[in-house]
Amino acid sequence: MLLSPTTALLLFALAAPIALLVLYSFWTQSGFNVDTQPTLVQYATVFTREGYRTLFLRSVAISSVVTLVTVALAYPIAYFVAFRVQRAKFTWLLLLTIPFWTSYLLRVFAWKVILGFNGVINSGLISLGLISRPLEFLLYNPTAVVVTMAHTYAAFAILPIYVSLEKIDRSLLEAAADLGDGPFRRFMRVTLPLSLPGIIGAAVLIFVPTTGDYVTPSLVGGSDGVMIANLIQVQFGRVNNWPLGAALAISSMAAVGIIAVSVTQAARLAVARIR
């Protein structure tokens, strides 16, 4: 069979590792060796151990909040650039992506510096005399994870929403106003439904990777901010239980997929009811 280079690369770099992961999830770890007798015992562990479920639900909850917050904050920015900026739109978009010219890790560290015990916010407030001791609730909790992720993923929300808004024919907005809509009704009846593909794209682009993110929770999350990816990483690392790690990864991948598809579908149906 002839394969195009792209297909070959995808097979090699994406399909093969996932297939390997699926394979591993049906095996068991015995000491330093892997027992390749197929079994569902790893999945039984994943679904029955309460700690895992809590961790998974927390991950979904945190990334849902991140998704909501990021899309809600990105929408007005994208709207502004698409509808209000008349000249040099490209410059605006370029400026909005400047934070993304540095590495993801550096951006997370930057938030650690901002939110930390002796960080920018605390030392700023102390030098202003507003507080006498550093605030401890800023860092190492789920809120810190949400704040950090919302910032680090912002461009992934702004760009797809911007594209969908930019594509809206301006005469449709004029027609809505002409037919009697004030600005708010017009937004709800025309702009929002027509920008839904951008919103869905943005939400998927944020929800999927943030659920599986382990850098941000491990750097700014503290013990309450631990997410499912941290657990998976430990299985492949310190604990050295690859089959359990694989089962956890496959399960959360499936769960994230199901959640993303069903929420997307629900949003489409809800918006299709707007007349």
Next chain:
Amino acid sequence: MEGSDFIRIDKVTKQFGAATAVDGVSLHIAKGEFFSLLGPSGCGKTTLLRMIGGFAFPDEGRIVLDGADVTDLPPNRRPTNMVFQSYAIFPHLNVRDNIAYGLRVERMSAGERNARVDEALAMIRLSGYGERKAQQLSGGERQRVALARALVKRPKVLLLDEPLGALDKRLRETMQIELRQIQRDVGITFIFVTHDQEEALSMSDRVAVMEKGRVLQVADPKTLYERPVSRAVADFIGTMNFFEGRLVDLSNGKATVETAALGRVEASMPSGGTFAPGARVLIAIRPEKLVLSHEQPEAPFVPGKIVAASYLGDRSQIQVSISGADTPVAVVTQTSTAFRDGEFVYISWRSGGPLLIAE
């Protein structure tokens, strides 16, 4: 004009940066009138229409609709509706919901709304198309949906921004008749923007010819064609031959003009404008008011030579060069007599053909 105060456009001016799009335009339009704004692209007709609809606001002047000053009102608070050039059919809604869009803003029972939509669908002969999406419609169908969506609001004034421009010729001609029929049936005032002079003449009660942000002439189609007040209007509407000359006499509503090309010509006076004997003027003659013959006719006539003859089926368009005129004279003849390139012919003109126009 009597009773033409339904829409009053009063010295409206609109600037875009340094360019003046609409320059001190005043118009009075009567209730139930089919009124066209005609002019080349960039003449300000669309800007004027958008100001009537509330999509642009004049820098100076007022717009009064049915006694209410609407100059500064947004589109959703005006008794006007627009058929957009692109039709602006909502892509996320089906035909029925597109037409019902404006009715949902009004307080109205679902039953009444549905009845109004059904009525509108029947009017545009698209009953049974209600569930279709915009993408499934042809250009002509979209145009009709846009029309129904605007008319279902029962506006005092319907604004149409070159609604037939995107259609092919045959469909455009059908839609012209249909649009005129609908306008008569609903009795709503239409303001129709077009750059197509035939379209404007065939559909309108009155036409305003615009150029460079100004109105050159407002008149019914017959007057516009037969009594244009200026060279620009005469040039824009149909084909016109111009001959330079000097006014020698004015009497009994007739002007006598001495021209280099045609000699002494007796011309009809335009309705407006004042002329003094001795002034430099133009004689304008439509191609169909000229007569070609191989034999010498009764005076007055001029001899010429055919430089081009195009056969158009029901008529022929013939270019004749004559001495004293820089450009060949256009003549339209019936095809019963054959005229060929290079033939020597005589041009004479029907009485009432020559018009006097200020230079």
